[in-house]
Amino acid sequence: xxxxxxxxxxxxxxxxxxxxxxxxxxxxxxxxxxxxxxxxxxxxxxxxxxxxxxxxxxxxxxxxxxxxxxxxxxxxxxxxxxxxxxxxxxxxxxxxxxxxxxxxxxxxxxxxxxxxxxxxxxxxxxxxxxxxxxxxxxxxxxxxxxxxxxxxxxxxxxxxxxxxxxxxxxxxxxxxxxxxxxxxxxxxxxxxxxxxxxxxxxxxxxxxxxxxxxxxxxxxxxxxxxxxxxxxxxxxxxxxxxxxxxxxxxxxxxxxxxxxxxxxxxxxxxxxxxxxxxxxxxxxxxxxxxxxxxxxxxxxxxxxxxxxxxxxxxxxxxxxxxxxxxxxxxxxxxxxxxxxxxxxxxxxxxxxxxxxxxxxxxxxxxxxxxxxxxxxxxxxxxxxxxxxxxxxxxxxxxxxxxxxxxxxxxxxxxxxxxxxxxxxxxxxxxxxxxxxxxxxxxxxxxxxxxxxxxxxxxxxxxxxxxxxxxxxxxxxxxxxxxxxxxxxxxxxxxxxxxxxxxxxxxxxxxxxxxxxxxxxxxxxxxxxxxxxxxxxxxxxxxxxxxxxxxxxxxxxxxxxxxxxxxxxxxxxxxxxxxxxxxxxxxxxxxxxxxxxxxxxxxxxxxxxxxxxxxxxxxxxxxxxxxxxxxxxxxxxxxxxxxxxxxxxxxxxxxxxxxxxxxxxxxxx
Amino acid sequence: xxxxxxxxxxxxxxxxxxxxxxxxxxxxxxxxxxxxxxxxxxxxxxxxxxxxxxxxxxxxxxxxxxxxxxxxxxxxxxxxxxxxxxxxxxxxxxxxxxxxxx
Amino acid sequence: xxxxxxxxxxxxxxxxxxxxxxxxxxxxxxxxxxxxxxxxxxxxxxxxxxxxxxxxxxxxxxxxxxxxxxxxxxxxxxxxxxxxxxxxxxxxxxxxxxxxxxxxxxxxxxxxxxxxxxxxxxxxxxxxxxxxxxxxxxxxxxxxxxxxxxxxxxxxxxxxxxxxxxxxxxxx
Numbered sequence: 046x047x048x049x050x051x052x053x054x055x056x057x058x059x060x061x062x063x064x065x066x067x068x069x070x071x072x073x074x075x076x077x078x079x080x081x082x083x084x085x086x087x088x089x090x091x092x093x094x095x096x097x098x099x100x101x102x103x104x105x106x107x108x109x110x111x112x113x114x115x116x117x118x119x120x121x122x123x124x125x126x127x128x129x130x131x132x133x134x135x136x137x138x139x140x141x142x143x144x145x146x147x148x149x150x151x152x153x154x155x156x157x158x159x160x161x162x163x164x165x166x167x168x169x170x171x172x173x174x175x176x177x178x179x180x181x182x183x184x185x186x187x188x189x190x191x192x193x194x195x196x197x198x199x200x201x202x203x204x205x206x207x208x209x210x211x212x213x214x215x216x217x218x219x220x221x222x223x224x225x226x227x228x229x230x231x232x233x234x235x236x237x238x239x240x241x242x243x244x245x246x247x248x249x250x251x252x253x254x255x256x257x258x259x260x261x262x263x264x265x266x267x268x269x270x271x272x273x274x275x276x277x278x279x280x281x282x283x284x285x286x287x288x289x290x291x292x293x294x295x296x297x298x299x300x301x302x303x304x305x306x307x308x309x310x311x312x313x314x315x316x317x318x319x320x321x322x323x324x325x326x327x328x329x330x331x332x333x334x335x336x337x338x339x340x341x342x343x344x345x346x347x348x349x350x351x352x353x354x355x356x357x358x359x360x361x362x363x364x365x366x367x368x369x370x371x372x373x374x375x376x377x378x379x380x381x382x383x384x385x386x387x388x389x390x391x392x393x394x395x396x397x398x399x400x401x402x403x404x405x406x407x408x409x410x411x412x413x414x415x416x417x418x419x420x421x422x423x424x425x426x427x428x429x430x431x432x433x434x435x436x437x438x439x440x441x442x443x444x445x446x447x448x449x450x451x452x453x454x455x456x457x458x459x460x461x462x463x464x465x466x467x468x469x470x471x472x473x474x475x476x477x478x479x480x481x482x483x484x485x486x487x488x489x490x491x492x493x494x495x496x497x498x499x500x501x502x503x504x505x506x507x508x509x510x511x512x513x514x515x516x517x518x519x520x521x522x523x524x525x526x527x528x529x530x531x532x533x534x535x536x537x538x539x540x541x542x543x544x545x546x547x548x549x550x551x552x553x554x555x556x557x558x559x560x561x562x563x564x565x566x567x568x569x570x571x572x573x574x575x576x577x578x579x580x581x582x583x584x585x586x587x588x589x590x591x592x593x594x595x596x597x598x599x600x601x602x603x604x605x606x607x608x609x610x611x612x613x614x615x616x617x618x619x620x621x622x623x624x625x626x627x628x629x630x631x632x633x634x635x636x637x638x639x640x641x642x643x644x645x646x647x648x649x650x651x652x653x654x655x656x657x658x659x660x661x662x663x664x665x666x667x668x669x670x671x672x673x674x675x676x677x678x679x680x681x682x683x684x685x686x687x688x689x690x691x692x693x694x695x696x697x698x699x700x701x702x703x704x705x706x707x708x709x710x711x712x713x
Numbered sequence: 714x715x716x717x718x719x720x721x722x723x724x725x726x727x728x729x730x731x732x733x734x735x736x737x738x739x740x741x742x743x744x745x746x747x748x749x750x751x752x753x754x755x756x757x758x759x760x761x762x763x764x765x766x767x768x769x770x771x772x773x774x775x776x777x778x779x780x781x782x783x784x785x786x787x788x789x790x791x792x793x794x795x796x797x798x799x800x801x802x803x804x805x806x807x808x809x810x811x812x813x814x815x
Numbered sequence: 816x817x818x819x820x821x822x823x824x825x826x827x828x829x830x831x832x833x834x835x836x837x838x839x840x841x842x843x844x845x846x847x848x849x850x851x852x853x854x855x856x857x858x859x860x861x862x863x864x865x866x867x868x869x870x871x872x873x874x875x876x877x878x879x880x881x882x883x884x885x886x887x888x889x890x891x892x893x894x895x896x897x898x899x900x901x902x903x904x905x906x907x908x909x910x911x912x913x914x915x916x917x918x919x920x921x922x923x924x925x926x927x928x929x930x931x932x933x934x935x936x937x938x939x940x941x942x943x944x945x946x947x948x949x950x951x952x953x954x955x956x957x958x959x960x961x962x963x964x965x966x967x968x969x970x971x972x973x974x975x976x977x978x979x980x981x982x983x984x985x986x987x
Contacts, residue, residue: 691814693807694905697738701912705919712922719821723862726825728920730832730851732913737836739909742899745841745887749848752879753832756855759871763864767939774952775960777867781874782967786974788879792886793978799890800984806899 050108052135053100055116057093058143059133059186062179065090069172080167087171088154091178095147102140111558113139113252115188126247134188134251138386138559142185142318149310149393150178152524156401157302159521160408170210170300177203181311185318189250190239193319197235197283200312201228207307208299220295227292231282238275241268255325259566264329273326273333277340280316284370286344291640293367297359297424301404304359309366309400310393317373317389321382324563334378338469341374342480347637349487353494354626354633357424358403361495365450366396368484372465375477380567381468382560383553387539388465390552391457394535395449398528399492402443405517405525406499409436410506413513421506426495427620431504435514438522440500442529447496449532451489451605454598460536463594467541470593475585485597489604497612505619543591723764730757744795744805748788755784821861828854839900842893845883852876863939865948 068086076082113136121129154174161170180199187193201224209221239249245268246254246261262269280286285293296308307313320327320337327334345368352364369392376385409432410423421428433440449456452463462485470478504511516522538551617623626634635641688699734757737750759777766773795805802809831850838844852875859868887893901909942951956964 689814691811693810694739694742698908698912701735701739701916705912705915708916708919708923712919712926719818719861722821722825723858724924726828726858728917728924729829732917732920733829733832733836735916736909736913739912740836740901740906742901743841743892745883745892746836746844746899749844749883750836752875753835753848753851756852756875759867760855760858763859763862763867766864767862771939771942771951771955774864774867775956777864778870778952778956779960779963779967781870782971785874785879786970788882789974789978790981792882793981796886796890796982805890805892 050105050110050114050135052114052116052133053104054097055101055133055135055186056118057097058101058147059094059179059182061090061094061097062175062182065175066172066179069168069175072168073166073172077165077168080162083168083171084158087175088151088158090175091147091154092151094178094182095144095151098140098143098147101135102144105135105137105140110136112136113188113559115252121191127243127249129189129191129249131192132188132250133186135186136559137555138318138322139185141386141390141555143182145390145393146178146181146185146311149397149528150174150181150306152527153302153306153310153397153401156305156404156521156524157300159518160302160404161300164300166210170207173203173206173210174303174306177207177307177312181315184315188252189248190235190242191249193251194232194235194239197279197315198232200307200315201225201232201283204228204296204307204312207303208296210299210303214298217298220292220298224292224296227289228282231279231289234275234278234282238272238279241272241275245272251322255323255562258325258329259562262326262329264566265331266329269326269329270332273323273330274336276319276323276326277333277337280319280337280374281340282316283319284313284316284374285367286316286340286371286374287347290344290348290367291643294360294363294636297357297363301359301400301407304363305397305400305404308363309396313366313370314373314389314393317370317377317385320374320377321386321560324377324380324382324560325566327377328380328563328567334380336378338375338378338474338477341371341376341378342477342484343371344368345371345375345484346480346487349484349491351633351636352491353487354630356426356620356623356634357422358406358426358429358495358499359400359424361426361491362396362399362403365399365488365492366392368488369396369450372462372481372484375469375481376465379469379472379474379477380564381465381472382563383539383556384461384464384468386556387552388461391449391461391532391535394457394528395446395532398442398446398525398532399450401521401525401528402439402446405436405439405521406432408517408521409439409514410510413506413510416513417507417509419507419510422620425620426498427617427623428506429499429504430502430506430617431500432514433500435511436500436516438516439525442522442525443500444496445529445532447492448605449536450492452485452598452601453489453605454602455533455536457532457535457537459598459601460539460541463597464539464541466597467590467593470585473585478585482597482600486600486604489601490608493605493608494612497609498617501609501613502615502617505617507619541590541594543589544594720764720767723760727757727760727764730754730760742807744798744807744810745792747807748791748795752784752788755780817861820857824854824857824861827851828858837900839898840893841887842884845880845887848883849876849880852880863943866952 065086069083072079072082072086113134116133116135118131118133121131123129154171157170157174161167164170177200180196180203182196184193184196184200187196205221205225207221208224209218212218212221242254243249246257248254258269282289293308293313297304299308327337348364348367348371352361352368355361355364369388373385373388373392376382376388406429407423410421410428414421414423445456449458452459466478466481466485469481506514537549539553540546540549542548542550625631632638688695731754734750734754737753738747741747741750759780762773762777762780764773766777798810799805828851831847831854835844835847835851838847852871856868856871856876859865859871900906939951946954
């Protein structure tokens with residue numbers, strides 16, 4: 046070990062995005078028409094933070110510290126036993142997360158310059174986006190749960206602001222509110238978990254809690270289970286898992302780069318980060334682990350099945366995101382934290398790529414229709430088709446993204462997804478393993494369907510519009526290219542040693558100090574359940590790691606080819622001429638009617654209760670009380686004013702009686 | 714010289730004079746007479762001060778001097794006010810002065 | 816002997832005060848009040864307040880009451896026939912309040928009991944013998960109470976100016 050690691054310029058990492066947000070926020074009022082300032086300030090703030098993060102990463106690599114570095118900034122609240130400081134935690138995990146956030150975030154900022162250029166809210170957009178990066182960095186760098194919660198709420202706020210960015214549209218602002226409210230249910234869980242932890246540990250600092258947990262908490266006991274379950278409730282809300290996933294598809298109302306950054310690459314993965322960060326606690330609660338993994342795999346399957354029948358390109362990607370998040374929860378649920386973070390990272394690359402590619406298509410369609418004056422839905426894939434010759438770069442990069450998410454070797458998704466499925470298998474979770482495999486094939490299927498409908502076959506955008514369709518400008522396709530490269534090589538940091546390839550083990554060794562305590566707890570004899578047993582060396586159906594890795598990628602590739610071959614022969618009709626899907630397809634097209642179900646079970650009863658509250662409690666009780674008090678004041682005032690007769694003799698009489706009362710009270 | 718009990722009697726007298734002054738203030742409607750009753754009350758208090766001064770030292774008499782000078786000032790201003798009001802109402806009946814209210 | 820004078824002056828003071836309140840004619844009221852003030856002045860002498868007694872006659876009976884008379888004459892209120900004494904409820908209220916006041920004072924007086932020094936010899940005798948009636952008052956007035964004394968002079972100036980301003984007849 047070389048010299049000790051000290052965080053480099055930690056204030057700058059947070060300060061630059063915050064400064065950017067402030068400058069652009071002022072700009073949204075002060076120089077609304079000026080597009081130069083946001084163009085420079087917005088991306089530069091994030092890229093500057095990215096450079097600082099890179100420096101930190103390099104310094105940490107050189108030092109290879111085993112203990113996290115804490116950067117205390119100031120005391121936030123101090124009350125009795127409660128002592129909470131604004132403290133930043135720099136360890137291998139948080140530095141990796143800052144790299145992902147600022148790196149992918151920076152690329153998307155650059156892309157946004159092209160995408161949002163003509164929007165009247167350009168400066169406001171960059172203000173929100175910078176603010177989001179700031180809060181996301183607080184979330185990943187917070188050294189105690191309250192600071193993390195500030196980031197957690199902050200990204201939720203930015204998400205709300207950006208989903209409802211085009212607030213003139215009622216539907217869009219409603220989608221923002223939906224996201225905010227659904228997230229609030231999860232946040233309640235996070236808060237309760239914090240109260241419980243403070244009650245048990247007397248502190249909310251993560252390092253202290255993780256150190257004390259194995260001795261303080263009974264493994265598998267009620268408290269550990271309760272704390273982790275409530276934490277997971279927070280994750281379910283933020284990361285859009287069953288049953289709180291409904292907000293994420295609606296969140297696509299925001300600008301597409303926002304969907305790429307917040308609702309695919311970074312914010313929604315916060316839940317995975319929280320579980321991985323609190324690994325020690327989760328390792329102590331096998332029941333919660335099982336819940337996490339089950340919810341994860343259930344969500345993965347459920348969302349993937351819906352994605353198969355969606356026609357809105359962003360909805361497909363949204364359900365795909367939910368599905369991939371399910372994978373990550375499977376990984377952290379079975380205790381394979383590194384695999385979860387690995388998939389988080391690769392997913393950030395290829396999902397950002399896919400969303401930005403979709404954004405490029407939407408951008409092109411929007412402009413083409415703007416030129417011709419047609420009014421179609423630029424998000425509907427039924428209106429696309431045959432775009433590959435017109436937008437070659439977008440098509441090529443998106444194909445890379447598709448192959449990556451499908452798990453085709455040698456793209457990034459293969460390595461991370463293979464690791465998750467394998468880890469689930471060897472830990473003895475046969476059902477998880479099998480379901481995860483099926484979902485992988487479904488993923489390959491619906492992503493290929495998306496690509497076929499968008500870029501292949503006959504063009505359905507209409508004769509006049511076709512002439513106006515062309516490739517997006519360089520400021521938008523260069524980020525696509527960078528992300529395509531990352532989606533290709535991103536998986537190479539962790540190559541399974543069983544494959545006949547150079548043995549690369551960067552990620553596992555890098556994150557080892559962070560996850561060692563959790564793994565130690567999990568493998569400790571005291572813990573019951575599957576964690577205590579040794580790992581199997583075969584998949585549940587037999588067969589070694591090598592054969593399943595090769596077989597998996599083969600199956601994925603086969604699915605891509607078969608679906609491509611089948612669907613490119615099908616003739617789609619433009620959205621306006623298409624019939625409603627029927628039968629099983631209808632069930633999937635309507636997303637299993639979950640929104641309708643929630644509407645019936647939750648929204649309408651609550652609305653009824655609240656209407657009652659409004660009519661009875663508000664109108665009668667509260668208004669009655671307030672008006673009554675006003676009336677009482679009026680009567681008292683009127684009575685009092687009658688005392689003021691203007692006659693000196695009355696005053697004298699009252700004055701004398703008052704003097705008498707005072708003297709009398711002295712006398713008697 | 715053992716007329717100490719006279720002090721007691723002086724205090725009783727003072728109480729009676731004060732009560733008569735109060736009765737006059739409440740009973741009369743003529744502003745000038747009400748004013749005179751106030752003067753009577755002041756004098757009743759003066760009598761108490763003088764009586765106490767006999768027991769406790771000269772300071773009581775000093776206070777009486779101040780009360781007399783304040784009473785003089787008050788009489789001057791008060792009578793000027795009554796004069797001014799009379800010019801408006803052509804009367805000094807307190808019942809007529811009812812403008813000072815809501 | 817001195818008790819006789821005390822009771823004489825006390826009776827005069829109370830009686831003339833009652834007449835002052837009950838006389839309809841303001842001029843008569845003023846004159847009865849002057850009698851009260853003279854009687855009080857006599858009581859002051861008995862209570863060893865010789866200088867106060869002189870001031871009482873000069874300022875109250877002399878200056879202030881003359882001012883009252885002057886105003887009554889000026890306003891031509893001296894020949895009024897109508898009684899301004901309240902009738903009915905006003906009279907009952909006034910009476911009960913003053914009776915209650917006397918009761919409260921009596922109660923306080925009883926509760927006080929034989930206060931220390933109340934029955935003893937005058938505390939002023941040594942002082943009066945050494946410096947005389949005027950110097951006994953003058954010495955503390957111009958030393959300890961000098962500030963209050965000076966402020967009183969300001970008050971009197973303000974009162975003079977104020978009454979002139981208030982009583983001045985406005986130019987039409």
